[in-house]
Amino acid sequence: MSQNHDTAIAEESALVSAAQAGDMGAFEELVARHRDKLYARAFSMVRSQDEAVELSQEAWVKIWQRLDQFQGGSGFGTWATRVVINLCLDYLRKKKRLAEESVEQMADDSGGVERLLPPEDPNPTGRMEQAELREKLDEAMGQLSDEHRAVLVLHAYEDLDYKSIAKRVGCSLGTVMSRLFYARRRLAALLENLNLDEYR
Amino acid sequence: MMSMDKALRLQAWVDGELGASESREVEAWVACDAEARLVVEDLRRLQGMAGVGELVREVPETREFYWSGIVRGIEAAERGSRGEARGMVWWRRWLVPVGALAAIMISLPLFRHGPDPASSGSGFIGPELENPLAGVDAFTFRSETERMTVVWIDFTTD
Numbered sequence: 001m002s003q004n005h006d007t008a009i010a011e012e013s014a015l016v017s018a019a020q021a022g023d024m025g026a027f028e029e030l031v032a033r034h035r036d037k038l039y040a041r042a043f044s045m046v047r048s049q050d051e052a053v054e055l056s057q058e059a060w061v062k063i064w065q066r067l068d069q070f071q072g073g074s075g076f077g078t079w080a081t082r083v084v085i086n087l088c089l090d091y092l093r094k095k096k097r098l099a100e101e102s103v104e105q106m107a108d109d110s111g112g113v114e115r116l117l118p119p120e121d122p123n124p125t126g127r128m129e130q131a132e133l134r135e136k137l138d139e140a141m142g143q144l145s146d147e148h149r150a151v152l153v154l155h156a157y158e159d160l161d162y163k164s165i166a167k168r169v170g171c172s173l174g175t176v177m178s179r180l181f182y183a184r185r186r187l188a189a190l191l192e193n194l195n196l197d198e199y200r
Numbered sequence: 201m202m203s204m205d206k207a208l209r210l211q212a213w214v215d216g217e218l219g220a221s222e223s224r225e226v227e228a229w230v231a232c233d234a235e236a237r238l239v240v241e242d243l244r245r246l247q248g249m250a251g252v253g254e255l256v257r258e259v260p261e262t263r264e265f266y267w268s269g270i271v272r273g274i275e276a277a278e279r280g281s282r283g284e285a286r287g288m289v290w291w292r293r294w295l296v297p298v299g300a301l302a303a304i305m306i307s308l309p310l311f312r313h314g315p316d317p318a319s320s321g322s323g324f325i326g327p328e329l330e331n332p333l334a335g336v337d338a339f340t341f342r343s344e345t346e347r348m349t350v351v352w353i354d355f356t357t358d
Contacts, residue, residue, distance in 0.1 A: 028267055035266060040257035049260055056259070057266065061273035130252050138255040155215075156250035162217050177208045184211075184246045191249070 009075075016076050020067045027067075031060055034077050038084045044153050045088035047142050055091060059084035085158065089168060092146045140190035148183035151176055202235055210236060214243040 012033070018026035038059055043052035063083050070079050141149055154165045166176045212218050213226040230236045259266050337354040 024271075031267060031270060032263055035263075036256070036258050039259045040254055043257055044254055053259065053261060053266070053269075057269045057273055060270045061277055064270075064274050065277060133249065134252050134255050137249060137252065152250070157254050162212070162215070174208075177212060178204070180215075181204075181208055181211050184243065187249075188242065188246055 012076055013072065016067070016070065016072070019064075020070070027064060030076065030080075034080055035060075037077060038080060041081050041153075041157070042084050042088055044138075044141065044157065045085065045150060046091060046146075047149070051091070055087050056084055059087050062087070081158075085154070086168070089150065089170075092150060093170070096146055136191060137187070140187050143190055144183055144186055148179050148186065151179040152183040152187075155180055202239060206236070207239055210239050211243055214240060214247060 012030070015026045015030050019030060035056065038056045039052055042055045042059070043049065046052055046055065059080070063080050066083070070076065141152070144152065150169060151165055154160045154168060160168070162173055162176045162180075165180075166173050169176065171179075209218075209226060210230070213223060213230075218226060230240055261269075340352075341350045342348075343350075
Protein backbone atom coordinates (compact mmCIF):
# COMPACT_ATOMS: atom_id res chain seq x y z
CA MET A 1 0.00 0.00 0.00
CA SER A 2 2.72 2.41 1.11
CA GLN A 3 4.92 1.26 -1.75
CA ASN A 4 2.08 1.87 -4.22
CA HIS A 5 1.62 5.33 -2.74
CA ASP A 6 5.32 6.12 -3.08
CA THR A 7 5.29 4.87 -6.66
CA ALA A 8 2.28 7.07 -7.43
CA ILE A 9 4.04 10.12 -5.96
CA ALA A 10 7.22 9.39 -7.93
CA GLU A 11 5.16 8.93 -11.07
CA GLU A 12 3.35 12.20 -10.51
CA SER A 13 6.58 13.98 -9.78
CA ALA A 14 7.96 12.69 -13.11
CA LEU A 15 4.82 13.90 -14.88
CA VAL A 16 5.18 17.36 -13.33
CA SER A 17 8.84 17.56 -14.35
CA ALA A 18 7.99 16.53 -17.90
CA ALA A 19 5.14 19.07 -18.06
CA GLN A 20 7.47 21.77 -16.73
CA ALA A 21 9.79 20.93 -19.61
CA GLY A 22 6.89 21.58 -22.01
CA ASP A 23 5.51 18.07 -22.46
CA MET A 24 1.79 18.56 -23.17
CA GLY A 25 1.14 14.82 -22.98
CA ALA A 26 2.39 14.74 -19.40
CA PHE A 27 0.27 17.76 -18.58
CA GLU A 28 -2.79 16.09 -20.07
CA GLU A 29 -2.20 13.12 -17.80
CA LEU A 30 -1.99 15.43 -14.77
CA VAL A 31 -5.27 17.03 -15.83
CA ALA A 32 -6.88 13.61 -16.17
CA ARG A 33 -5.75 12.66 -12.66
CA HIS A 34 -6.90 15.81 -10.89
CA ARG A 35 -9.69 17.24 -13.02
CA ASP A 36 -12.54 15.84 -10.90
CA LYS A 37 -11.05 17.21 -7.69
CA LEU A 38 -10.62 20.69 -9.15
CA TYR A 39 -14.08 20.63 -10.66
CA ALA A 40 -15.65 19.45 -7.38
CA ARG A 41 -13.91 22.22 -5.44
CA ALA A 42 -15.00 24.82 -7.99
CA PHE A 43 -18.55 23.49 -7.78
CA SER A 44 -18.48 23.66 -3.98
CA MET A 45 -17.54 27.32 -4.27
CA VAL A 46 -19.81 28.55 -7.08
CA ARG A 47 -22.64 25.96 -7.12
CA SER A 48 -23.04 26.01 -10.88
CA GLN A 49 -22.06 23.16 -13.19
CA ASP A 50 -21.21 25.39 -16.17
CA GLU A 51 -19.28 27.93 -14.11
CA ALA A 52 -17.41 25.15 -12.31
CA VAL A 53 -16.36 23.57 -15.62
CA GLU A 54 -15.20 26.93 -17.00
CA LEU A 55 -13.39 27.97 -13.84
CA SER A 56 -11.64 24.63 -13.52
CA GLN A 57 -10.53 24.79 -17.18
CA GLU A 58 -9.33 28.35 -16.65
CA ALA A 59 -7.42 27.09 -13.62
CA TRP A 60 -5.69 24.44 -15.76
CA VAL A 61 -4.62 27.12 -18.23
CA LYS A 62 -3.12 29.15 -15.37
CA ILE A 63 -1.50 26.02 -13.94
CA TRP A 64 0.17 25.36 -17.31
CA GLN A 65 1.43 28.95 -17.44
CA ARG A 66 2.75 28.82 -13.88
CA LEU A 67 4.12 25.28 -13.81
CA ASP A 68 7.63 26.61 -13.27
CA GLN A 69 6.44 28.17 -9.99
CA PHE A 70 5.53 24.76 -8.58
CA GLN A 71 8.44 23.80 -6.36
CA GLY A 72 6.97 20.58 -4.98
CA GLY A 73 6.62 21.85 -1.41
CA SER A 74 3.03 20.63 -1.34
CA GLY A 75 1.47 17.96 -3.53
CA PHE A 76 0.64 18.93 -7.09
CA GLY A 77 -3.08 18.36 -6.43
CA THR A 78 -3.01 20.67 -3.40
CA TRP A 79 -1.22 23.37 -5.37
CA ALA A 80 -3.61 23.02 -8.30
CA THR A 81 -6.63 23.21 -5.99
CA ARG A 82 -5.27 26.44 -4.56
CA VAL A 83 -5.21 27.91 -8.07
CA VAL A 84 -8.86 27.01 -8.75
CA ILE A 85 -9.94 28.36 -5.36
CA ASN A 86 -8.30 31.71 -6.07
CA LEU A 87 -10.09 31.89 -9.41
CA CYS A 88 -13.40 31.04 -7.72
CA LEU A 89 -12.84 33.74 -5.10
CA ASP A 90 -12.12 36.27 -7.86
CA TYR A 91 -15.27 35.15 -9.64
CA LEU A 92 -17.39 35.48 -6.49
CA ARG A 93 -15.81 38.84 -5.67
CA LYS A 94 -16.75 40.17 -9.09
CA LYS A 95 -20.19 38.64 -8.79
CA LYS A 96 -21.14 40.03 -5.43
CA ARG A 97 -18.35 42.05 -3.88
CA LEU A 98 -17.35 39.21 -1.59
CA ALA A 99 -15.08 41.35 0.57
CA GLU A 100 -17.83 43.70 1.62
CA GLU A 101 -19.87 43.19 4.70
CA SER A 102 -23.25 41.62 4.14
CA VAL A 103 -26.06 43.73 5.55
CA GLU A 104 -28.16 40.62 5.92
CA GLN A 105 -25.42 38.92 7.91
CA MET A 106 -24.87 41.95 10.15
CA ALA A 107 -28.55 42.02 11.00
CA ASP A 108 -28.53 38.33 11.73
CA ASP A 109 -25.46 38.49 13.90
CA SER A 110 -26.71 41.34 16.03
CA GLY A 111 -28.95 39.05 18.06
CA GLY A 112 -28.00 36.56 20.73
CA VAL A 113 -27.06 32.92 20.26
CA GLU A 114 -28.97 29.91 21.39
CA ARG A 115 -28.24 26.25 20.66
CA LEU A 116 -27.18 25.66 17.10
CA LEU A 117 -28.56 22.15 16.87
CA PRO A 118 -31.52 20.37 18.36
CA PRO A 119 -30.75 17.97 21.21
CA GLU A 120 -29.25 14.69 20.04
CA ASP A 121 -31.61 12.01 18.92
CA PRO A 122 -30.97 8.95 21.06
CA ASN A 123 -32.44 6.66 18.39
CA PRO A 124 -29.45 4.83 16.79
CA THR A 125 -31.50 3.69 13.81
CA GLY A 126 -31.78 7.31 12.74
CA ARG A 127 -28.07 7.53 12.04
CA MET A 128 -27.03 8.19 8.50
CA GLU A 129 -24.45 6.64 6.30
CA GLN A 130 -21.48 8.91 5.56
CA ALA A 131 -22.34 9.07 1.87
CA GLU A 132 -25.88 10.12 2.65
CA LEU A 133 -24.72 12.74 5.11
CA ARG A 134 -22.26 14.04 2.55
CA GLU A 135 -25.10 14.48 0.10
CA LYS A 136 -27.32 16.23 2.64
CA LEU A 137 -24.44 18.45 3.67
CA ASP A 138 -23.75 19.32 0.05
CA GLU A 139 -27.38 20.17 -0.49
CA ALA A 140 -27.37 22.43 2.57
CA MET A 141 -24.11 24.08 1.46
CA GLY A 142 -25.85 24.95 -1.78
CA GLN A 143 -28.36 27.01 0.15
CA LEU A 144 -25.77 29.20 1.85
CA SER A 145 -24.83 32.58 0.43
CA ASP A 146 -21.60 32.79 -1.59
CA GLU A 147 -19.83 34.67 1.22
CA HIS A 148 -20.70 32.17 3.91
CA ARG A 149 -20.09 29.10 1.76
CA ALA A 150 -16.67 30.36 0.63
CA VAL A 151 -15.49 30.76 4.22
CA LEU A 152 -16.87 27.37 5.19
CA VAL A 153 -15.25 25.60 2.21
CA LEU A 154 -11.88 27.19 2.96
CA HIS A 155 -12.12 26.17 6.60
CA ALA A 156 -13.65 22.71 6.30
CA TYR A 157 -12.16 21.42 3.04
CA GLU A 158 -8.97 23.44 2.63
CA ASP A 159 -8.27 23.30 6.36
CA LEU A 160 -7.18 26.94 6.48
CA ASP A 161 -7.00 28.92 9.72
CA TYR A 162 -8.90 32.18 10.22
CA LYS A 163 -5.93 34.36 9.29
CA SER A 164 -5.31 32.54 6.01
CA ILE A 165 -9.00 32.69 5.14
CA ALA A 166 -9.11 36.44 5.83
CA LYS A 167 -6.12 36.91 3.54
CA ARG A 168 -7.56 34.80 0.74
CA VAL A 169 -11.06 36.29 0.90
CA GLY A 170 -9.84 39.84 1.54
CA CYS A 171 -11.79 40.60 4.70
CA SER A 172 -11.08 41.06 8.40
CA LEU A 173 -10.53 38.28 10.92
CA GLY A 174 -13.74 39.29 12.69
CA THR A 175 -15.70 38.97 9.45
CA VAL A 176 -14.28 35.48 8.89
CA MET A 177 -15.34 34.46 12.40
CA SER A 178 -18.85 35.81 12.10
CA ARG A 179 -19.33 34.41 8.59
CA LEU A 180 -18.13 31.01 9.72
CA PHE A 181 -20.43 31.06 12.72
CA TYR A 182 -23.39 32.20 10.66
CA ALA A 183 -22.66 29.53 8.02
CA ARG A 184 -22.54 26.82 10.68
CA ARG A 185 -25.71 28.04 12.32
CA ARG A 186 -27.47 28.10 8.97
CA LEU A 187 -26.18 24.60 8.15
CA ALA A 188 -27.43 23.40 11.50
CA ALA A 189 -30.87 24.81 10.76
CA LEU A 190 -30.89 23.19 7.31
CA LEU A 191 -29.82 19.84 8.73
CA GLU A 192 -32.13 20.08 11.70
CA ASN A 193 -33.63 16.67 11.20
CA LEU A 194 -30.37 14.80 10.91
CA ASN A 195 -28.74 12.85 13.65
CA LEU A 196 -25.13 13.97 13.65
CA ASP A 197 -24.02 12.22 16.80
CA GLU A 198 -22.02 9.67 14.85
CA TYR A 199 -19.81 12.36 13.31
CA ARG A 200 -18.70 13.86 16.58
CA MET B 201 -29.14 33.74 25.54
CA MET B 202 -25.45 34.10 24.77
CA SER B 203 -24.00 37.21 23.10
CA MET B 204 -22.47 36.86 19.65
CA ASP B 205 -19.04 37.89 20.94
CA LYS B 206 -19.04 35.04 23.45
CA ALA B 207 -20.24 32.56 20.84
CA LEU B 208 -17.45 33.62 18.45
CA ARG B 209 -14.92 33.15 21.23
CA LEU B 210 -16.22 29.64 21.84
CA GLN B 211 -16.03 28.92 18.13
CA ALA B 212 -12.43 30.14 17.99
CA TRP B 213 -11.63 27.85 20.91
CA VAL B 214 -13.27 24.83 19.24
CA ASP B 215 -11.37 25.62 16.02
CA GLY B 216 -8.06 25.80 17.91
CA GLU B 217 -7.52 29.45 17.07
CA LEU B 218 -6.80 30.70 20.58
CA GLY B 219 -3.46 30.97 22.32
CA ALA B 220 -2.60 28.82 25.31
CA SER B 221 -3.62 31.26 28.06
CA GLU B 222 -6.88 32.28 26.38
CA SER B 223 -7.67 28.62 25.76
CA ARG B 224 -7.33 27.92 29.48
CA GLU B 225 -9.69 30.82 30.26
CA VAL B 226 -12.33 29.49 27.87
CA GLU B 227 -11.90 25.98 29.16
CA ALA B 228 -12.59 27.20 32.70
CA TRP B 229 -15.58 29.19 31.52
CA VAL B 230 -17.06 26.21 29.64
CA ALA B 231 -16.56 23.97 32.67
CA CYS B 232 -18.85 26.11 34.78
CA ASP B 233 -21.34 27.41 32.20
CA ALA B 234 -24.00 24.96 30.96
CA GLU B 235 -25.10 27.23 28.12
CA ALA B 236 -21.55 27.54 26.84
CA ARG B 237 -21.18 23.75 27.01
CA LEU B 238 -24.21 23.27 24.80
CA VAL B 239 -22.91 25.72 22.18
CA VAL B 240 -19.51 24.01 22.23
CA GLU B 241 -21.18 20.63 21.87
CA ASP B 242 -23.10 21.84 18.80
CA LEU B 243 -20.02 23.41 17.27
CA ARG B 244 -18.10 20.16 17.69
CA ARG B 245 -20.89 18.15 16.10
CA LEU B 246 -20.97 20.53 13.15
CA GLN B 247 -17.20 20.42 12.88
CA GLY B 248 -17.27 16.63 12.88
CA MET B 249 -19.99 16.61 10.29
CA ALA B 250 -17.92 18.74 7.93
CA GLY B 251 -15.20 16.14 8.42
CA VAL B 252 -17.11 13.67 6.22
CA GLY B 253 -15.69 15.71 3.37
CA GLU B 254 -16.75 17.10 0.07
CA LEU B 255 -19.18 15.28 -2.19
CA VAL B 256 -17.31 13.47 -4.97
CA ARG B 257 -18.16 15.03 -8.31
CA GLU B 258 -17.02 14.17 -11.79
CA VAL B 259 -16.54 16.66 -14.60
CA PRO B 260 -19.71 16.40 -16.68
CA GLU B 261 -17.69 16.25 -19.92
CA THR B 262 -15.60 13.61 -21.65
CA ARG B 263 -11.86 13.66 -21.09
CA GLU B 264 -11.24 14.70 -24.70
CA PHE B 265 -13.79 17.51 -24.72
CA TYR B 266 -12.65 18.90 -21.39
CA TRP B 267 -9.00 18.72 -22.47
CA SER B 268 -9.73 20.42 -25.80
CA GLY B 269 -11.19 23.37 -23.89
CA ILE B 270 -7.99 23.65 -21.87
CA VAL B 271 -5.82 23.46 -25.00
CA ARG B 272 -7.89 26.23 -26.61
CA GLY B 273 -7.42 28.31 -23.46
CA ILE B 274 -3.66 27.77 -23.49
CA GLU B 275 -3.42 28.68 -27.19
CA ALA B 276 -5.55 31.78 -26.69
CA ALA B 277 -3.40 32.85 -23.74
CA GLU B 278 -0.23 32.35 -25.78
CA ARG B 279 -1.68 34.31 -28.72
CA GLY B 280 -2.68 37.01 -26.26
CA SER B 281 0.81 37.30 -24.80
CA ARG B 282 2.35 37.36 -28.30
CA GLY B 283 -0.13 40.07 -29.30
CA GLU B 284 0.76 42.00 -26.21
CA ALA B 285 4.43 41.73 -27.09
CA ARG B 286 3.70 42.87 -30.67
CA GLY B 287 1.70 45.78 -29.29
CA MET B 288 4.71 46.77 -27.23
CA VAL B 289 6.98 46.70 -30.31
CA TRP B 290 4.51 48.90 -32.24
CA TRP B 291 4.36 51.31 -29.36
CA ARG B 292 8.17 51.45 -29.12
CA ARG B 293 8.49 51.98 -32.88
CA TRP B 294 6.42 55.14 -32.62
CA LEU B 295 7.92 56.30 -29.34
CA VAL B 296 11.15 57.66 -30.87
CA PRO B 297 9.71 59.82 -33.72
CA VAL B 298 6.77 61.07 -31.69
CA GLY B 299 9.00 61.83 -28.73
CA ALA B 300 11.51 63.65 -30.94
CA LEU B 301 8.79 65.76 -32.55
CA ALA B 302 7.34 66.62 -29.15
CA ALA B 303 10.79 67.60 -27.88
CA ILE B 304 11.33 69.89 -30.88
CA MET B 305 7.96 71.57 -30.45
CA ILE B 306 8.55 72.13 -26.76
CA SER B 307 12.09 73.40 -27.19
CA LEU B 308 11.33 75.79 -30.07
CA PRO B 309 10.61 78.75 -27.80
CA LEU B 310 13.81 78.21 -25.87
CA PHE B 311 15.94 78.81 -28.95
CA ARG B 312 14.43 82.21 -29.67
CA HIS B 313 16.42 85.25 -28.56
CA GLY B 314 15.96 88.99 -28.37
CA PRO B 315 13.01 91.16 -27.52
CA ASP B 316 9.93 91.07 -29.66
CA PRO B 317 9.30 94.47 -31.20
CA ALA B 318 5.61 93.84 -31.20
CA SER B 319 5.62 93.49 -27.50
CA SER B 320 7.19 96.84 -26.53
CA GLY B 321 5.03 98.72 -24.11
CA SER B 322 3.04 95.64 -23.23
CA GLY B 323 3.55 93.31 -20.30
CA PHE B 324 5.80 91.04 -22.41
CA ILE B 325 9.04 90.05 -20.75
CA GLY B 326 10.16 86.92 -22.63
CA PRO B 327 12.87 86.99 -25.35
CA GLU B 328 12.37 85.98 -28.97
CA LEU B 329 14.21 82.76 -29.74
CA GLU B 330 15.89 81.91 -32.99
CA ASN B 331 14.27 79.15 -34.93
CA PRO B 332 16.75 76.37 -35.66
CA LEU B 333 14.62 74.83 -38.38
CA ALA B 334 15.13 76.08 -41.90
CA GLY B 335 11.93 77.24 -43.53
CA VAL B 336 10.01 77.43 -40.27
CA ASP B 337 9.58 80.51 -38.20
CA ALA B 338 8.20 80.64 -34.71
CA PHE B 339 7.61 83.34 -32.11
CA THR B 340 6.86 82.99 -28.48
CA PHE B 341 5.16 85.63 -26.37
CA ARG B 342 4.78 85.54 -22.67
CA SER B 343 2.46 88.03 -21.05
CA GLU B 344 2.74 88.14 -17.31
CA THR B 345 -0.26 90.45 -17.04
CA GLU B 346 -2.40 87.99 -18.97
CA ARG B 347 -0.53 85.01 -17.49
CA MET B 348 -0.38 83.46 -20.91
CA THR B 349 2.23 82.15 -23.36
CA VAL B 350 1.51 82.17 -27.07
CA VAL B 351 3.63 80.23 -29.59
CA TRP B 352 3.18 81.15 -33.21
CA ILE B 353 4.69 78.79 -35.77
CA ASP B 354 4.92 80.01 -39.35
CA PHE B 355 5.67 77.48 -42.06
CA THR B 356 5.19 79.96 -44.92
CA THR B 357 8.50 81.86 -44.65
CA ASP B 358 11.11 81.47 -47.42
